[in-house]
Amino acid sequence: MTPSIACPVKCRPHPRLAPQPPAPSLELLAARGAPAAGELRASRSPPYLSLSRSADSFESRAPCLGSASARRARAAVALGGDGQSAALIAGAQSRHAIFSDELVRRAFAAAEAAHRGQVRASGDPYLQHCVETAALLAELGAGPAVVAAGLLHDTVDDAGLGYGFISEHFGAGVADLVKGVSKLSHLSKLARRNDTASRIDEADRLRIIFLAMEDARAVLIKLADRLHNMRTLDSLPKNKQQSFAKETLEIFAPLANQLGILNWKEQLENLCFKYLCPDKFDELSTSLTEFYNRDLIAAATRRLEQALQVRGLSYYAIYGRHKSLYSIYSKMARKKLVMDEIYDIHGVRVILENKADCFAALEIIHHLWPRIPGKFKDYINSPKPNRYQSLHTVVLTEETLPLEIQIRTRDMHLQAEFGIAAHWRYKEVAARSCCTSVSEMVEWVRWVITWHCQTLNTDHPSSLARDASSKETHTIPSHSDACLSSYSKQCDHKGPVLVILLENEKMSVQEIPQHWTIVDLLNRSSNSGMPLRLRLNSHVVHNWNQELKMGDVLELIPSTPCKCRGYTREFHQKFDHRLAVSQS
Numbered sequence: 001m002t003p004s005i006a007c008p009v010k011c012r013p014h015p016r017l018a019p020q021p022p023a024p025s026l027e028l029l030a031a032r033g034a035p036a037a038g039e040l041r042a043s044r045s046p047p048y049l050s051l052s053r054s055a056d057s058f059e060s061r062a063p064c065l066g067s068a069s070a071r072r073a074r075a076a077v078a079l080g081g082d083g084q085s086a087a088l089i090a091g092a093q094s095r096h097a098i099f100s101d102e103l104v105r106r107a108f109a110a111a112e113a114a115h116r117g118q119v120r121a122s123g124d125p126y127l128q129h130c131v132e133t134a135a136l137l138a139e140l141g142a143g144p145a146v147v148a149a150g151l152l153h154d155t156v157d158d159a160g161l162g163y164g165f166i167s168e169h170f171g172a173g174v175a176d177l178v179k180g181v182s183k184l185s186h187l188s189k190l191a192r193r194n195d196t197a198s199r200i201d202e203a204d205r206l207r208i209i210f211l212a213m214e215d216a217r218a219v220l221i222k223l224a225d226r227l228h229n230m231r232t233l234d235s236l237p238k239n240k241q242q243s244f245a246k247e248t249l250e251i252f253a254p255l256a257n258q259l260g261i262l263n264w265k266e267q268l269e270n271l272c273f274k275y276l277c278p279d280k281f282d283e284l285s286t287s288l289t290e291f292y293n294r295d296l297i298a299a300a301t302r303r304l305e306q307a308l309q310v311r312g313l314s315y316y317a318i319y320g321r322h323k324s325l326y327s328i329y330s331k332m333a334r335k336k337l338v339m340d341e342i343y344d345i346h347g348v349r350v351i352l353e354n355k356a357d358c359f360a361a362l363e364i365i366h367h368l369w370p371r372i373p374g375k376f377k378d379y380i381n382s383p384k385p386n387r388y389q390s391l392h393t394v395v396l397t398e399e400t401l402p403l404e405i406q407i408r409t410r411d412m413h414l415q416a417e418f419g420i421a422a423h424w425r426y427k428e429v430a431a432r433s434c435c436t437s438v439s440e441m442v443e444w445v446r447w448v449i450t451w452h453c454q455t456l457n458t459d460h461p462s463s464l465a466r467d468a469s470s471k472e473t474h475t476i477p478s479h480s481d482a483c484l485s486s487y488s489k490q491c492d493h494k495g496p497v498l499v500i501l502l503e504n505e506k507m508s509v510q511e512i513p514q515h516w517t518i519v520d521l522l523n524r525s526s527n528s529g530m531p532l533r534l535r536l537n538s539h540v541v542h543n544w545n546q547e548l549k550m551g552d553v554l555e556l557i558p559s560t561p562c563k564c565r566g567y568t569r570e571f572h573q574k575f576d577h578r579l580a581v582s583q584s
């Protein structure tokens with residue numbers, strides 16, 4: 001912890017003139033992605049990089065598990081796996097109790113058997129990826145079905161397990177989740193092949209299709225899968241790194257944002273940044289050491305809490321965050337600023353009872369620290385057009401670094417988190433249009449996810465919404481309509497329908513009016529000759545007049561052979577396999 005500095009803050013120069021001592025060199029090395037092997041195990045990335053903020057890799061935890069050797073042995077016997085997989089489950093159990101759940105243990109055993117002998121590009125056992133994906137879900141507080149599906153998520157596509165097998169042994173719920181992830185993986189692969197991420201409109205539409213999935217939890221599992229893949233991207237060739245990073249930045253990071261999983265969003269963005277702009281990433285992470293203080297937020301929060309208590313001002317929450325490297329980079333690029341012009345690298349938020357308390361807190365804050373002129377904004381008396389309300393001020397802390405403080409009431413906070421002014425909208429809708437039905441869908445998905453993931457409910461003040469209003473528990477999806485905290489599912493929304501068209505090995509995400517049939521779409525589509533056959537969601541189409549629904553995948557099989565036969569064959573094999581799976 002940085003000791004508080006007694007010097008009068010008024011005489012402290014601007015950070016540009018009084019640079020902070022650089023962060024420890026180990027961290028810098030880690031930040032640049034070039035640590036020696038031993039250092040990598042010993043160090044963590046600096047928090048501002050947020051490359052793996054809350055989950056240590058298994059490797060870095062394994063050495064601490066000596067005392068768990070008995071548990072490992074028991075696991076090996078019980079699961080019939082080898083020593084390596086026994087160590088994997090023991091490692092996971094030491095991190096998350098849910099890995100001792102009976103369903104999860106059985107899922108681990110099935111994944112172990114299915115992936116036995118398979119290795120990742122890094123040479124690591126494939127099973128390790130399944131465990132890390134499931135561990136990310138466990139960190140969010142997901143329940144046994146989601147964690148089990150996380151373990152099994154690749155067993156259909158990559159290890160030939162059938163839907164029937166998973167359903168029989170783990171129940172239809174887990175099997176549907178695995179099938180959902182498999183569908184998402186398939187679409188994502190097509191998107192990478194077709195470079196969908198480069199076409200912003202199509203990337204947006206694809207994300208909407210993901211959100212419209214039958215069960216939002218499949219998206220959560222796919223995100224965890226992608227986050228672990230991004231963390232281990234070093235083992236892939238450069239072109240694949242680029243294509244994964246591009247797709248992640250355009251599709252998966254915004255999805256994580258829409259779902260409200262900001263920690264994952266930041267990690268994904270930072271990793272994409274590292275692979276897409278390595279030089280800029282290195283340059284900015286080096287510069288940031290001058291403007292970054294790990295302990296500043298905790299110290300400022302404590303100081304503010306004490307001051308509010310002394311004045312007898314009660315508050316709902318005080319918390320802070322370090323701005324992520326990618327967010328800093330984006331703001332610099334967007335506003336054409338240099339780093340020392342970014343005043344919210346360190347930010348604190350105070351949530352109070354009413355307006356008068358907000359202004360009283362503002363006064364206290366300005367007594368604690370000198371304000372930076374020109375940075376005060378009163379969005380309480382002058383709300384933004386989207387009804388966003390808050391007081392913003394920037395002060396100079398003892399560490400001679402600027403600190404942005406946002407002050408708002410609980411109602412204003414709910415509006416800023418969940419309402420029209422919700423942060424995800426504020427971030428994305430400014431650039432792209434977003435219809436009401438999509439917003440409703442996002443609300444629904446966020447709600448489903450937070451309902452299912454304990455930590456999303458409890459460790460962030462956004463949960464103020466539910467803490468205060470959810471008096472009783474309801475089950476998904478039959479959440480009671482009478483309950484005030486209820487959202488109703490809006491996937492059958494009134495907006496346009498989005499479907500995926502596969503035509504001559506090219507994928508496009510098409511927007512069509514409601515009630516359009518296959519024939520309507522064919523009439524509009526660019527294909528010249530009539531296709532010999534059509535498949536809709538892997539099934540041969542007999543009735544071309546049937547209506548298309550949100551997320552449908554329509555495949556046009558060309559009448560004449562085309563150049564990319566290998567791909568066609570592979571594609572059909574996949575579809576035939578999926579057909580067999582869905583019929584089994």
Ligand SMILES: Nc1nc2c(ncn2[C@@H]2O[C@H](COP(=O)(O)OP(=O)(O)OP(=O)(O)O)[C@@H](O)[C@H]2O)c(=O)[nH]1
Binds near residue numbers: 344384388426
């Ligand atoms: N949820 C939500 N947050 C907002 C909105 N507008 C501003 N904010 C928050 O307030 C911060 C600063 O906003 P402003 O004070 O308007 O700042 P600015 O003019 O964009 O730029 P800087 O002062 O350079 O940060 C943002 O970084 C957000 O965290 C909004 O409409 N919705």
Ligand SMILES: Nc1ncnc2c1ncn2[C@@H]1O[C@H](COP(=O)(O)OP(=O)(O)OP(=O)(O)O)[C@@H](O)[C@H]1O
Binds near residue numbers: 427
């Ligand atoms: N002062 C603050 N205190 C606490 N949380 C904050 C503060 N400012 C922003 N946040 C939250 O931090 C998360 C990440 O925000 P980030 O800084 O990347 O974007 P932003 O605040 O919208 O900034 P900008 O648009 O200025 O780049 C969001 O959830 C945001 O609500």
